[in-house]
Amino acid sequence: MMIKVKLNDDFYSYDVYHILSLFFDAVELIISNDWDYSIRVEDNCVYIASSKEIESYKFDSSLKDKSNVKIAIFKYFTKLTGKILPWGTLIGIRPSKIALKLMEENKTDKEIIDYFKHHSLTEENKTKLCIEVARREKEIVNDDVKTISIYIGMPFCPTRCLYCSFISDTIANCRNLVDDYLKAMIYEIEKTAAFIDKKGLTIESIYFGGGTPTSVDNRQFEYVMKSIYDNLLKVRVKEFTVECGRPDSITYEKLMSMKKYGVSRISINPQTMNDDTLRLIGRKHSAEDVIDKFYLSRKVGFDNINMDIIIGLPGENTLKVKNTCSEIIKLRPESITVHGLALKRGSKMFENVLNNVKMKIPNQNELNAMHEETLNCAYTLNMKPYYMYRQKNMVGNLENVGYSVNGKECIYNVEMIEDKQTIIAIGSNGVSKIIFRDTNRIERYGNLKDVREYTRRIEEKVDGKLKFLETLYKACSKDNEFI
Structure with missing residues (x-):
């Protein structure tokens, strides 16, 4: 449903728009009189009018004006729509x-x-x-300013999921690009490792994500894993995660490569254990494939396995989430990550919604119940929440939460969310994040997004990234600190 809203003061437009977006599919702020609702802020009061009535809300003098306006609008539309939004007016990501x-x-x-x-x-x-x-x-955040983490990105996937907006493509469409991309990425790995050695930095965690790292063939995967090991694992890191993701991309040979080259944590991500939903969202595997690859990973020796679940997928309801949770409880992974579905620009799902293609998304009260099921799943597995973040355009305005058993938390996830540790990114679309602890300032350096451009200009861009890091190192070393 779309609504048109007339607002008398542009000072509040950003906040008003985002609160209204919690309740409606589309919101347009207008200046004409062709409105569905009128919002007027005057003195210490917010007046909200529909075609039938006017309601007023007095300011709470202990709050800032914008907080008051958001609370007034939230109360009005909660009563009007009957939606129960547990986070209230809070839209921040952390x-x-x-x-x-x-x-x-x-x-x-x-x-x-x-x-x-x-x-x-x-x-x-x-x-x-x-x-x-x-x-x-x-408890997890590392306070040593000379300790960093590494992100490595593989921009290929077996298929493109309906909800995906990442800069990635199917491996079938990119077969002729893969070898050249991997050579470029390994060049960046080698140069980055040399910089880390030169500055005497310590790597706490490595996260190999994407895309799907295991979407390449066995030979290509072994080639990359050996380079990561030879260059970045000269001293043992606390955590090395590979996001295997799709069970249809996991092979015995790749699992053995991961064990051989020091991987301590893997992620096998079903998103749902309902086959009809898997087909709808563009996955080419079944729930049974997830189970088979999970047990194969156990047989190879992995004792720290994460599984991702997405809440709010089209066609899903509480019973389907209960089934997903029931199947995951049988497997007993060490951690689960529960994501709320986000309708992101650039995804096929966003286009479908925009073009009024029938996409049945669960209603708010059902979404709340579905999240409760995942909480019960985590507690049944003796897990507790250890990191959390929120995204814009999440259905239900809920949250993404990582749960784990004690001692199996993903260090990289926490460091990334907390913004207390420098992350150096490798691969196309990777963004290095440099942290100045003394001033709480963050500087970012983005790699090229396009795979062809990344490959073609790799030497130029890696040189630019290293100069960027060197400049920051010199700036920080004046105070005997590194980033």
């Missing part, structure tokens, strides 16, 4: 940071819960989630 800041101010759990409720109408169970995540993240 709410656990708010909880951590309050914890550092010695606030009690009750005071933090009251703060969230007062400032954003956030429900108590979501605030408790923030508190628990903040505590575990605090």
